[in-house]
Amino acid sequence: MATLLVAASIYLAARWGDWRPSWLGAGLVQGLLAASIGRWLGLARWWWWLNLLFVPALLLASGAALPSWVFLAGFVLLLLINWNSAVEGVPLYLSGARCREQLLTLLAERGAEFRFVDLGCGPAGTLLYLARRFPAAQFVGVETAPLTFAIAWLRCLAQGNCRVRYQSLWRTDLSAFEVVYCFLSPAPMAALWDKARAQMKPGSWLLSNSFEVPGVPAERVIDLHDWRQSRLLLWRMGGD
Template sequence: MGDSVGGRNPALRALLAQLAATLLVGGLVYLGAQLSDWRAPWLLAGLAQGLVAACLGQWLGLARWWWWLNLLFVPALLLGSGARLPGWVFLVAFALLLLLNWNSLIERVPLYLSGARCREQLVALLAARAADFRFVDLGCGPAGTLLHLARRFPEAQFVGVETAPLTFAIAWLRCLGRGNCRVRYASLWRTDLSAFEVVYCFLSPAPMAALWEKARAQMKADAWLVSNSFEVPGVAADRAIELHDWRRSRLLLWRMGGESGASPGE
């Protein structure tokens, strides 16, 4: 089942898991009330619903971080309702979540954050390039990785592109005052990759085939395409670096132009 829906929007799959879990647990609670005098505590029912939703989400092929979101979503709503929070609080929370994860709905690219080990390996890779290289992060999120690299390589130029409104605003503000780092509110599909020696992305499986075609058409022969975790279908990476983190992530590097490209410090 997970493979059959693997190409669908992850937010829709999460919604499907929530609805199915609510129907299942709600039906069991109703049936139990009809057959006995026992009434399930509302928080216990919410936790049961969250556990079922989390398991269904994994079965539907959602990334691991969705497990916690699916588990805690309904219990958090129930706790908030018990605290008699005004309705606008939930509306604001939903709006913030939407603005942070806009790419998940529009481009099937959820917000992934590169970890410390990824940054360390990127530093090691980039040290092999000329000092004045140009680097772009396609979907830079809140710009943590971008800023870390900009500090380590002051002579290089770093650009991040982001289309989730709130995430972009956070990244733009964080990069203010750094002369070698800037963030654009732009889609990766409208970004000219020919201007960069290194293109980095941490996206999802959905756009990788199209991104590879774009990279082949626009990137120079000595440039690198570096993807965190997600492969290009049918195209073996020139180098794969295990990050040994809880996600079992890898950095996958493709040299544009094959053997004519620059060596990544092997």
């Protein structure tokens, strides 16, 4: 949207006047617009900086005599972060602030002590947020994207009731947890449901951000009212 607005402005300025912005100047304006739109949409604060700097950085890099290893390093970095997308069909999705608030409300219903696992915890933002607010509960995150795991593991070192494992969700024993949370993709949900039914104990919860189990209506659906129109879906094991 920001790029289209800037492009249209440059076109109109060239057609009806003599103003000719530099490419870098146009990129900075695009970044400011993109960051403002991101804030309006309710994106996390780090997205504002990414939106602000992405196009200017791209324009600067395009005119620089960069060595070839820089591009290889960029590819490897993206691979280390997005490994799950290539291997398991699960991109890196980050739970928003409204999802965390609803998780906080839901978990309060289970009392002070429970065991929680985040299947594909990413950089552990949600995991740490919850662990700090339920000090008597135990929180585990599993992650297989190497760099994302390293970040999550380091962030959780100082939090006594929170730990992160380098482990596939398919190798995680769900029977050890009263609450299982995931933000995956449509691809693994049917198989995850079969795994949950086989392993999770009666009364435990399976929580999914946005993605449904095919053919299995959730017991509770909570609209998060964010820009993605996300929902939090809850299935109680043994409820049938």
